[in-house]
Amino acid sequence: MTGNTDVVVIGGGYAGVLAANRLTQRDDVTVTLINPRPAFVERVRLHQVVGGSHAAVVDYREVLGERVELVVDTAARIDAPAxxxxxxxxxTVGYDYLIYAVGSGSADPDVPGAAEFAYPIATLEETQRLRPVLDAAPATAAVTVVGAGSTGIETAAELAELGRQVTLVCGGLLGPYLHPRVRRSVAKRLAKLGVTVLEGSGTKVTAVTSDAVRLGDDRTLPSAVTIWTAGFSVPDLATRSGLSTDTLGRLLTDETLTSTDDVRIVAAGDSAAPSDLPLRMSCQTARPLGAHAADTVLARIAGTRPEAISVGYFGQCIALGRRAATVQIAAKDDTANKYSIGGRLAAGIKERACRGVVKELVDEARKPGSFTWGFKDDKRQQLLRAKQNETALHR
Incomplete structure (x- = not known):
């Protein structure tokens, strides 16, 4: 392409900010970032907002490149033909290329009373609504955390360390991602903090009231404050805009992260579903996908062929209060193994990781193109071939 190229990035999370900064490698590219908030949210710290130990907010001037224009507004619809x-x-904002990085939020709980009486914490605004509720509740009030993924575990541990009476309702396994050996270690730490962990099929929540949680095995738990961390969803912007999505509403793309509908639309982060085989929703995924989305756009501007994604994993860091954590080690294909790091060492690793991801955004703003990701998944091509073979068999 010749002349100036306008690129719009929708979403100012980890993926969107990294992509926007990376695009400024070319002087002939104008970058506009559309985000509903005027500040960057450290989503990996939202459990700390609940506990009152961190604000989880960074001024965009610290993490955005000088040449990125920030538009504080909400994208209502994408008109791809126009x-x-x-x-x-x-x-309206026009574009030559669009990066779709709208992220994810709380899933609407399909449980009677949950929408009225439970507090989700997938966004900054949700955690800020919860804070005064917790502050008003007596120190001895029963607090129930529903959902035992990393967010639920971290929130339960954070509050228990403050002396709260916390019950963690798993609805199944504690930490489904974790290796059984690591799961036992996490359970031991939670017990030490005083968290009551309820596991098993009978612990699925069937109803929530203003002062109780009812479980599938007919138990009723007193609950002055119920916190909901079970499940994530993505905004329906792509669906409303007539673009092809998976069943959860993530934008369907090829392996270069390019929309299956429009070569000028590229996705990144939690809202992307490459080859209908989406990667784990996480900060760990968002950053390399953000970088890759920018590289795909830059390749198209340069007239070269974009590369396919190859995102590998190292595992998962889970905070267990301010003084301990677990680092679950995994294979590059994101399969957890029996190895982990625990205690204060893991807490230090977790904190450095939280600071490190913000530093990566700052570094990319100052030196676009500097972000690298050393973990590569060698097994994704096998999954793609298996999916293609399965599709061929059903034709």
Whole structure:
């Protein structure tokens, strides 16, 4: 392409900010970032907002490159044929290329009373609504955390360390991602903090009231404050815009992260479903996908062939209060193994990781193209071939 190229990035999370900064490698690219908030949210610290130990907010001036224009607004619809984004305020922003990085949020709980009486914490605004509720509750009040993924575990541990009476309702396994050996270690730490962990099929929540949680095995738990961490969903912007999505609403792309509908739309982060085989929703995934989305756009501008994604994993860091954590080690294909790091050493690793991801954004703003990801998944091509063979068999 010749002349100036306008690229719009929708979403100012880890993937969107990294992509926006990386795009400024070319002087002939104008980058606009659309985000509903005026500040960057450290989503990996939202459990600390619940506990009151961190604000989880960074000024965009610290993490965005000088050449990235920030538009504080909400994208209401994408008009792909016209190459414009319609804003909730009524304005429009045109683009030559679009990076779709809208992230994820809380899933609507399909449980009676949950929407009215439980507090989700997948966004900054949700955690800020919860804080005064916790502050108003007596120190001895029963607090129930529903959902035993990393967010649920971290939130339960954070509050228990503050002396709260916390019950963690798993609805199944504690930490489904974890290796059984590591799961036992996490359970031991939670017990030491005083968290009551309820596991098993009978612990699925069937109803929530203003002062109780009812389980599938007919138990009723007193609960002055119920915190909901079970499940994530993605915004329906792609669906509303007539773009192809998977069953959860993630934008369907090829392996270069390019939309299956439009070569000028590229996805990144939690809202991307490459080859309908989406990667784990996490900060660990968002950063390399953000970088790759930018590289795909830059390749198209340069007239070269974009590369296929290859994102590998190292595992998962889970905070267990401020003084301990677990680092679950995994294979590059994200399969957890029996190895882990625990205690204060793991807590230090977790904190350095949280600071490190913000530093990566700052470094990419100062030196676009500097971000690298050393973990590569060698098994994704096998999964793709298996999926293709299965599709061929059902034709």
């Amino acid at each position: 190459r414009t984004v319609m804003l909730a305020s009524g304005g």
